[in-house]
Amino acid sequence: MTASSLLTADATAPPVRLGRVRLYARRFARNRGALLGVALFLGLVLFALFGSLFTSWTFSESDYFALTQPPTTAHPFGTNQGGNDVLAECVHGLQRSLVIALTVSVLTMIIAAVVGAGAAYLGGRLERFSLAAIHFLLVVPSFLILALVSNRVAGDWRVLIIVLTIFGWMFNARVIWSVSTSLRERDYVRTAEFMGVKPWRIVLRHIVPHLGALLIVNLTLGIDDTVLSETALSFLGFGVKPPDVSLGSLLADGASTISSASWLFVYPAGLLVVLTVSVMLIGDGLRDALDPTSFSGGRG
Amino acid sequence: MLRYVLRRTVGWIAMIVAATNAAFFLASWFLDPRSNYRELGKLRTDQQISTALRPYGLDPDQSVVDRWWFWIKDVVLHFDWGHSPTGVSVNSEVAYRVVVSGELVLVGTVLSVVLGVALGVYTASRQYGAVDRITQTVSIVLYNVPTAVGALGLVLFAVWFNQRIGTTVLHVAGASTPGIDGAWSRLFDRLDHLVLPTVALTLLGYASWHVTQRALLLDTLHADFVRTARATGLTRTQAIRRHALRASLIPTATSVAFTVPSVFTGAIITETVFGWRGMGTYFTGTIANNDVHGAVAVAAFGAAMTAIGAIFADIATVALDPRIRVR
Numbered sequence: 001m002t003a004s005s006l007l008t009a010d011a012t013a014p015p016v017r018l019g020r021v022r023l024y025a026r027r028f029a030r031n032r033g034a035l036l037g038v039a040l041f042l043g044l045v046l047f048a049l050f051g052s053l054f055t056s057w058t059f060s061e062s063d064y065f066a067l068t069q070p071p072t073t074a075h076p077f078g079t080n081q082g083g084n085d086v087l088a089e090c091v092h093g094l095q096r097s098l099v100i101a102l103t104v105s106v107l108t109m110i111i112a113a114v115v116g117a118g119a120a121y122l123g124g125r126l127e128r129f130s131l132a133a134i135h136f137l138l139v140v141p142s143f144l145i146l147a148l149v150s151n152r153v154a155g156d157w158r159v160l161i162i163v164l165t166i167f168g169w170m171f172n173a174r175v176i177w178s179v180s181t182s183l184r185e186r187d188y189v190r191t192a193e194f195m196g197v198k199p200w201r202i203v204l205r206h207i208v209p210h211l212g213a214l215l216i217v218n219l220t221l222g223i224d225d226t227v228l229s230e231t232a233l234s235f236l237g238f239g240v241k242p243p244d245v246s247l248g249s250l251l252a253d254g255a256s257t258i259s260s261a262s263w264l265f266v267y268p269a270g271l272l273v274v275l276t277v278s279v280m281l282i283g284d285g286l287r288d289a290l291d292p293t294s295f296s297g298g299r300g
Numbered sequence: 301m302l303r304y305v306l307r308r309t310v311g312w313i314a315m316i317v318a319a320t321n322a323a324f325f326l327a328s329w330f331l332d333p334r335s336n337y338r339e340l341g342k343l344r345t346d347q348q349i350s351t352a353l354r355p356y357g358l359d360p361d362q363s364v365v366d367r368w369w370f371w372i373k374d375v376v377l378h379f380d381w382g383h384s385p386t387g388v389s390v391n392s393e394v395a396y397r398v399v400v401s402g403e404l405v406l407v408g409t410v411l412s413v414v415l416g417v418a419l420g421v422y423t424a425s426r427q428y429g430a431v432d433r434i435t436q437t438v439s440i441v442l443y444n445v446p447t448a449v450g451a452l453g454l455v456l457f458a459v460w461f462n463q464r465i466g467t468t469v470l471h472v473a474g475a476s477t478p479g480i481d482g483a484w485s486r487l488f489d490r491l492d493h494l495v496l497p498t499v500a501l502t503l504l505g506y507a508s509w510h511v512t513q514r515a516l517l518l519d520t521l522h523a524d525f526v527r528t529a530r531a532t533g534l535t536r537t538q539a540i541r542r543h544a545l546r547a548s549l550i551p552t553a554t555s556v557a558f559t560v561p562s563v564f565t566g567a568i569i570t571e572t573v574f575g576w577r578g579m580g581t582y583f584t585g586t587i588a589n590n591d592v593h594g595a596v597a598v599a600a601f602g603a604a605m606t607a608i609g610a611i612f613a614d615i616a617t618v619a620l621d622p623r624i625r626v627r
Contacts (some may be wrong), residue, residue, distance in 0.1 A: 135315075136319070139603055140322060140323070140599070140603070143568075144323065144583065144599050144602070145323075145326060147583075148587060149326075151330070151588070152331075224444060232447065235446075235448045235572075236568065236569070237588065238587065248448070251446075252448075255573065258452055258455055258456055259456070259459040265452055269449040269452065272449055273441075273445055273449060276444035276445070276446065277441055280440060280443075
């Protein structure tokens with residue numbers, strides 16, 4: 001075989017077709033930051049699940065012989081003023097923060113997608129009403145209402161999930177609405193209409209899937225937003241309250257003794273930063289992988 | 301233009317009124333002023349507590365509509381926003397705290413915007429250079445640091461620094477040291493107290509300006525009109541400065557217009573960490589102390605500032621963007 005026939009053979013060979021998921025995975029895997037984010041996030045999940053194996057204490061037990069102790073072998077992260085093991089508290093707090101963040105961001109994204117896409121496609125009175133509700137909830141100082149409600153229900157993390165969901169979906173719904181308004185005139189939507197598909201079915205089967213990339217990226221970044229607001233609420237004493245702990249309430253505990261017992265602040269703070277940064281790296285990687293016009297992950 | 305602004309203003313005022321009244325009913329529903337008196341130690345009957353609360357229109361035995369009427373009458377007729385359950389006037393409290401918050405947040409906000417936008421412009425025209433990569437990483441990490449973590453981290457650093465130096469150079473709490481004589485030393489003391497919270501606000505605030513301004517300028521850098529400008533013989537720097545930069549500053553100006561009034565609503569967590577008695581800590585205080593009128597006043601103030609910001613933003617867009625015409 002000559003060199004020229006090799007070349008032509010190569011050129012005429014059909015290009016290897018990758019499945020969509022494999023293509024996205026390949027683009028994602030090229031992004032070193034995104035991989036680091038996945039590794040950090042998995043590490044945090046493992047720590048939340050199995051971190052309690054490193055200590056013989058639970059987060060609510062008090063070791064009265066070790067009050068406000070710096071890290072030792074018995075208490076790898078030290079203890080607080082009440083003799084609680086900080087490692088056990090951090091593991092429990094991380095579980096709380098992770099569960100709250102994941103649930104809230106999934107729920108808000110579902111609501112935002114259904115309301116935003118539904119309002120854009122169905123139009124008319126429903127659209128005007130949804131937009132008015134969204135704008136009103138955006139003007140109302142949501143942090144004040146969050147604090148009011150979650151303060152009253154006294155720190156139950158399940159109620160916190162509901163409250164954060166109710167006041168967290170509007171902004172995404174607004175974005176999804178404005179993107180979906182351009183979708184309702186598309187040919188494939190028209191075709192579905194002519195085939196007699198019911199309106200809500202069009203919204204759920206034809207419009208929402210088209211927003212997939214946007215939804216996945218916003219879902220990831222929503223985790224960060226939820227972690228930040230949960231932390232802020234719990235730090236101010238309006239979120240998760242004792243005896244339960246989250247990373248935010250641990251920060252508040254550490255704040256008062258920051259110069260005398262810095263380990264109470266350092267460990268939960270470190271976990272929080274690793275959590276938000278890893279999620280952000282994953283979100284950035286997903287955006288680049290799913291966006292066909294982005295070449296930051298290399299071509300193809 | 302004037303008619304447009306007027307029409308928008310009317311719409312916003314309606315929004316503010318609706319939001320404020322909604323806040324009143326929510327606060328009345330969720331906050332219980334009686335529990336403050338119950339915590340006072342001396343045992344009082346519910347009857348006595350009701351009598352004490354009645355002059356402020358906070359008596360839970362009255363219907364919520366009666367309490368609302370009592371409150372709205374004073375707001376509309378005298379611009380009197382009511383009293384806390386212990387009888388402190390909301391007006392005087394807010395007037396004092398707005399100044400404190402303004403003093404604290406204004407410098408931090410200005411520094412964040414200037415530093416962020418300057419960095420964004422500098423790094424966008426040097427995309428993927430060493431400086432760009434380093435500052436981008438730093439900004440993204442800082443952007444994702446919870447405010448409480450960042451502010452407390454600074455406190456930790458300041459405590460360590462003060463110990464190293466041997467004297468208190470960086471103050472970690474309060475707006476001033478009590479009992480200092482002389483105008484100059486008092487001014488210096490106040491400035492000294494401002495250093496740490498301002499650094500905290502700037503470090504945690506500049507990152508979003510940097511990232512968005514960089515992205516905006518990168519978008520316009522490759523636009524056709526910039527290439528056309530290059531084709532007319534401008535150098536790259538001139539084309540960026542005169543054409544790309546100007547177009548990319550429009551969205552930023554809108555955001556700045558939105559941000560400026562929010563200076564006066566304060567920074568809740570930064571004020572809590574550094575022990576400033578501004579609007580932010582007032583807000584948390586009203587909720588923790590079941591201060592219905594105070595919480596509603598904060599909500600109304602916040603809504604008003606959002607509205608002013610939005611109107612500023614509209615004006616800024618129209619003034620800067622030659623493509624936009626309003627009637």
